[in-house]
Structures are given as C-alpha cells and as structure tokens.
Amino acid sequence: MKRILIVDNDETARAALAALLSGEGYEVDEAATEIEAMRLVERSIPDLVVSDLCAPDCFCVGLLHWIKEHYPHLDVIIVTAFGSIDCVVKTIKMGALNYVMKPVNNGKFLEIVRDALHRREHEIKSLRRVNEPYCYLVDEVIGVSRAMEQVLKTALRVADVDSGILIHGESGTGKELIARILHNRSTHRREREFVAINCTAIPDEILESELFGSVRGAYTGAIQTRKGLVEAADGGTLFMDEIGDTSPQFQSKLLRVIQEKEIRRVGETASRPVDVRIVAATNRDLKKMIGEGAFREDLYYRLSVIDIVIPPLRERKEDILPLAEYFLQDINGRLGTEVEGISARTMAVLMAYPWPGNVRELRNSLERAALLSGHKMLEPEDFPLALEHYLGLAEEKHRGDEIIPLKEMERRHLLKAMQRYNYNQKVVAKKLGIGYTTLWRKLKESEKDFGSTP
Numbered sequence: 420m421k422r423i424l425i426v427d428n429d430e431t432a433r434a435a436l437a438a439l440l441s442g443e444g445y446e447v448d449e450a451a452t453e454i455e456a457m458r459l460v461e462r463s464i465p466d467l468v469v470s471d472l473c474a475p476d477c478f479c480v481g482l483l484h485w486i487k488e489h490y491p492h493l494d495v496i497i498v499t500a501f502g503s504i505d506c507v508v509k510t511i512k513m514g515a516l517n518y519v520m521k522p523v524n525n526g527k528f529l530e531i532v533r534d535a536l537h538r539r540e541h542e543i544k545s546l547r548r549v550n551e552p553y554c555y556l557v558d559e560v561i562g563v564s565r566a567m568e569q570v571l572k573t574a575l576r577v578a579d580v581d582s583g584i585l586i587h588g589e590s591g592t593g594k595e596l597i598a599r600i601l602h603n604r605s606t607h608r609r610e611r612e613f614v615a616i617n618c619t620a621i622p623d624e625i626l627e628s629e630l631f632g633s634v635r636g637a638y639t640g641a642i643q644t645r646k647g648l649v650e651a652a653d654g655g656t657l658f659m660d661e662i663g664d665t666s667p668q669f670q671s672k673l674l675r676v677i678q679e680k681e682i683r684r685v686g687e688t689a690s691r692p693v694d695v696r697i698v699a700a701t702n703r704d705l706k707k708m709i710g711e712g713a714f715r716e717d718l719y720y721r722l723s724v725i726d727i728v729i730p731p732l733r734e735r736k737e738d739i740l741p742l743a744e745y746f747l748q749d750i751n752g753r754l755g756t757e758v759e760g761i762s763a764r765t766m767a768v769l770m771a772y773p774w775p776g777n778v779r780e781l782r783n784s785l786e787r788a789a790l791l792s793g794h795k796m797l798e799p800e801d802f803p804l805a806l807e808h809y810l811g812l813a814e815e816k817h818r819g820d821e822i823i824p825l826k827e828m829e830r831r832h833l834l835k836a837m838q839r840y841n842y843n844q845k846v847v848a849k850k851l852g853i854g855y856t857t858l859w860r861k862l863k864e865s866e867k868d869f870g871s872t873p
Contacts (some may be wrong), residue, residue: 421536422446422463426456426482427471427498427532432521436469436498439525440532453482464490467535472499472510478806480510494535498523504711508582508724516576534579534606560596561745563855564735565816569809570597572728578604583722585662586700588729591777593854594700595658597727602656607694611655614648619661626669631676633685649682652695662722663714668717677721697722732774732781737853739769740829742778746785755787762796833861 423445427433437447448465450456456470461570470482486493486743500521510518517531518537527795553682560571576583578601586594595615602613621629632647649657665673675684677697699722708714733740743766747758761769774780788801833847840846848858 420444420446421466422448423467423532424448424450424456424465426450426453426468428452428865429471432471432579436523436528439529443529445532453485456482457485460486460490460493464493467532468493468495469532472497480513483510483513483515494538495536496531511577511580511582512725514576517579538575538579542840560593560600561741562735562738563741563857564730564852565857566735566739567686567728567738570584570727570729571600575604577601577725579606580725581696584698584725584727585705585723586698586729587702587726588700589702589777591729591779592729592731593778594729595660597729598656598658598698598700602658602696605656605696608655612652613656613658614652615658615660616648617660619664623669626665627672628685631672631682631684632815634687636725638758640850644684647682647684649676649693649695650691650861653693654695656696656698659697659699661701661703661840662699663701663708667715669712674718674721679768732777735852736770737851739774739781740766742781743769743785746782747789750786750789754786754790757795758789758792758797759795760797762798765797765799765802766860768799768802768806829861 423440425433425436425440425447426449428451433449433451437449440447448459450459456468459465460468468482468486472480483495483497486495486510494516495514497518498521499518516535519528519531533790560567562568562571574597586603588594598615599613600859603609608641616630618626626649628645630647630649632645632650634644635642659844676693679690681692683690705714705719705723709719740745743761747760750756752757769781776783784802784806785797787798787803792798792801794801836847836851839842840850844862845855848855851858853861
C-alpha cells in the first residue's frame with residue numbers, strides 16, 4: 420500500500436485530504452508543522468509528500484528544501500491558496516513535482532497523485548542498473564557521474580511540466596536525447612509527435628515559414644499551402660536546438676506563439692490554435708546575449724522556467740568507461756563487428772583526451788575504430804590522429820600494455836586514491852569527482868568481486 424504524508428497547519432483542510440486519499444486506498448500520515456513532517460520522514464520515508472505552501476511569500480518552503488537536500492528522490496506536491504506564478508515557479512525550480520490550487524478539485528488532485536506515484540515506480544525502473552550497480556541508463560542516455568544522474572532525474576521529474584524548459588550544453592553532449600526523454604516520459608504528449616529543428620541549419624529568412632507554414636503564393640516558390648513544424652508537433656513536443664542562433668525579429672514571433680498559443684502561416688491573416696510544448700537548447704550564453712541585445716529577455720524567461728545543464732564529457736570522465744562499453748555493444752549489434760573490448764593502453768588514452776566533441780565524438784571514434792581495427796581489443800592506433808598526442812601521456816601513467824579488465828582497472832585506481840588520502844572516504848570521493856554514496860557502492864562492489872575492499 421502506498422503511503423502519503425500530508426503537511427498542512429489547517430486541521431480541517433488536512434483532514435479533508437486525508438479522508439479523500441484514505442478512501443482511495445492509500446495509507447496516510449499527517450503533520451501540522453514542518454518539524455513534525457521531518458520527523459515522520461526520518462522515521463519512515465513515504466512514497467509521496469503533499470504539503471501546503473502556507474503563505475503568499477513562499478515562507479514555508481523549508482520542508483521542500485530539506486526534502487530535496489536529504490531525500491532527493493522523494494516527490495513533493497504543493498497545495499496553495501495563493502496564485503502567484505513566481506511562487507509556483509520557485510517551488511518547481513526547488514524540486515516540487517507539481518502543484519494544486521485551493522479549493523482543491525478532488526478529481527484533478529487524485530489524478531496528480533496517481534501520476535506522481537506512477538512516475539516514482541517508472542523512475543525506479545528507468546534508472547536501471549547496467550553492468551555495474553552504480554551505472555544508470557534512461558533511453559539512450561547513460562552515466563555513472565553524479566552530474567548525469569541529476570540531469571536524468573530532473574528530466575524525469577519535469578517530463579509532464581508544460582512550462583518552458585531550456586537545455587544548456589556544448590555540442591555533442593546529448594541535448595536532443597534529453598529532450599526526447601522529456602517527450603517520451605510525458606504522460607499526455609508522448610503519443611503525439613516529437614519534432615526537432617536545428618535553428619543554425621536553416622537560414623533566418625526561411626525559418627519562419629519552416630516553423631509556421633505558408634500558404635500558396637505567399638512568396639516566390641510557394642506553389643502550395645504547407646503546414647509548418649509547429650503544427651506538425653501539435654499536441655506533442657517541438658525541440659528547438661541552438662535557439663541562440665535566431666534573430667531578434669524571429670524571436671519576437673516565437674514569443675507570440677508561446678504567449679498566445681496560436682500561429683499564423685506566412686501569407687495568411689487568420690491565426691490557428693496550437694497546443695505544443697517547446698523545449699529549447701543552446702550552447703551559448705543567452706544572458707550575455709541579452710546584455711548585448713542579441714536575444715530577447717522576455718523570450719528567455721519564457722523558455723527557461725526550468726533549466727537543465729548537461730556538463731561536457733571532460734568534466735565527468737567517470738562516464739567514459741560505461742559509455743565506451745555501451746557504445747561498443749551497440750556498434751557490434753548494428754554493424755556486425757566483433758570487438759571484445761578496449762585495451763588498457765587505449766582506455767588510458769580515452770581518459771586523457773579532452774573530448775571537445777563530447778559524447779558524439781566518443782561514439783564516432785569508437786565506431787570508426789571498430790570498423791577499421793583488425794584486433795579483438797581496440798588499440799590506440801585504431802583511433803583518429805587527434806588522440807595520438809595523448810598516447811605518450813597515457814603510457815607514462817600506465818607503463819605497460821597488458822590487457823586489464825575494467826573492474827580491475829577501477830579497483831587499482833580506487834586503491835591508489837584510498838592509500839594517497841589515508842583511506843578518508845569523503846576526501847577520496849571529492850578527489851575522484853564522485854558522490855560519497857557512489858564511492859561506497861564502488862567499494863562494496865569491489866569487496867564482492869575481489870574478496871576485500873581496496
């Protein structure tokens with residue numbers, strides 16, 4: 420039986436929600452204060468928290484902050500009598516899953532609760548372990564780093580939110596993959612179209628007709644009426660990559676679409692209603708562009724109600740090993756290659772290389788090497804010349820070219836770090852750039868595989 424914690428200082432309102440949820444078969448705990456709620460959560464973590472916001476100035480968000488700091492996987496639904504959009508946005512940015520306005524519509528409230536509980540089960544299944552107990556895979560996005568785990572959890576948490584979502588990241592980090600997760604995990608949009616457009620690839624003069632469509636005779640070459648990409652994505656998701664490359668003139672028209680929820684085809688006077696969720700992405704500093712007059716500030720705040728930042732691969736090198744293994748499995752399956760793995764020399768090179776093209780460059784390099792290599796184990800010589808510069812550096816660190824299993828390589832690295840920092844796990848975790856919990860999992864796995872921890 421699912422257990423829900425209700426937090427509200429209004430005893431009547433709290434009792435009404437408790438009765439409603441109990442009648443639906445949920446087990447309910449009640450708390451009148453934030454302190455009482457914290458004690459209940461610490462005693463036994465519920466499946467969901469429903470908390471009253473208490474005040475129009477968002478004063479009572481301490482519980483939400485505490486939950487997200489100590490129990491980041493625990494979802495919170497906010498109930499409020501105050502309609503400030505700034506306040507609602509603040510709680511969503513802090514990690515609240517959804518909100519409900521008072522007076523509570525029982526049917527809508529129960530639907531939100533059911534979706535939240537379903538999401539929790541789905542997230543647990545989606546963040547499934549791949550080969551290693553600390554490695555997570557959602558759709559085609561994989562990682563072991565704390566940074567990528569947070570990116571994936573944020574994407575799953577806000578998949579049903581129709582507010583603007585802006586994905587930041589360098590080219591090749593996987594911004595479109597994250598956008599697809601947002602679409603595929605949306606309960607009310609995943610059955611409709613996901614439409615992607617790269618704003619850099621389309622000249623500004625035809626971007627408007629490409630997105631909004633055009634009628635016959637609207638311009639030279641318009642020989643027939645054509646539906647635009649916004650209409651094609653009606654009911655679904657429109658992903659606009661490199662939104663920072665659009666002109667201010669186009670930005671003003673896009674802002675109108677977002678505000679009015681309607682489009683006007685080029686050459687047409689009548690507007691057409693559209694229901695589309697716009698997810699934008701950029702590799703540029705839009706705030707700096709606002710200061711330079713190159714990007715509209717009002718559009719920026721419409722697009723970036725929720726920000727998702729994907730770090731470059733060079734800042735999360737612990738993801739390189741699982742990514743390489745995952746890509747090789749996919750390459751062998753797609754192309755019929757029979758690569759068994761990567762030599763220790765090669766792995767050292769991959770870890771030393773800065774990957775300016777990020778995950779895309781890693782995948783392309785592995786595919787090229789798998790196709791051209793005559794070895795069962797990929798060697799540094801199988802990779803593009805750009806990596807050769809790092810071979811000497813990697814070999815200095817490695818001293819030898821024996822083939823070592825990845826788990827043994829990791830175990831040796833952990834041992835070296837533990838010895839260097841006097842077995843202080845908190846210091847070791849910080850130096851390795853991973854979370855304390857992740858380090859603990861790695862040590863436990865090492866103990867299981869080799870009989871003792873490093």
